[in-house]
Amino acid sequence: MNHIDQTFAGLKEQGKTALIPFLTVGDPDAGTTIEIIRQLEAAGADLIELGVPYSDPLADGPVIQRASGRALQHGITITECIQVAEDARKSGVKLPFILFTYYNPVLQMGLEKFFDLISKKEISGLIIPDLPTEEDAELRAMAEAANIHLIPLVAPTSKERIARITGRARGFIYCVSSLGVTGVRSDFHSGIDSFLSDVRQSTELPIAIGFGISSREHVERFSKQCDGVVVGSAIVRKIEETLPLLQSAEHRREGLEQIRQFVQGLKG
């Protein structure tokens, strides 16, 4: 059990679905990211996905690619991204943090040093989209030892792999709603409902859905079948739209308020 399990258990008792925003850490800077996280919590978010910017975000659409580019322009590192979790906790944020990173930055740091760092910095979960389950044994063992949940992704094409992936999972199962890259969508994979029931039947863990979710209607629709809903690009796009306000001392509060209101609208 860790902070993620406790959060989902609490929501289940209340019959609620977790709202899980994703944001790119350091877009536009680490300090603003912490203030945005506080707004996300105030808007009703239940867990936060902290995205580590990467130079080759192969699974990301244009919105998150641009956000990663902005953050990397300011030279943010994976260590600084992890520090944001501790600083946000110190500023009073209570939500569980899931570190979202591609595998390369972890390899560059070295698994030992990486786990030594995140086990001390308020990280409860890990999502590494380009680490196949067939190659994650060492990392999974280190995550277990640190009581940090390695959260797997399953896609509608995972089919017979679903049971193998969910069988060794911790935290929750991240169900990808559509094929392709992240980004706001108006429609989802045609077999989405049967895919979600297949995943549900394969695990006792909570299941969350992500990719393309950008409206209250989407959140409502998927709340019937899932325990959590991940929203990334729609929120990252809202942050992008408010950058001029966020970067002006005079209008910063207004920009943060616009982000809070947008996310509150998703939660309803």
Ligand SMILES: O=P(O)(O)OC[C@@H](O)[C@@H](O)c1c[nH]c2ccccc12
């Ligand atoms: O951006 P979307 O369409 O709302 O999808 C969530 C997604 O951003 C986040 O979970 C994520 C960001 N980059 C990823 C790469 C792979 C899987 C998931 C992700």
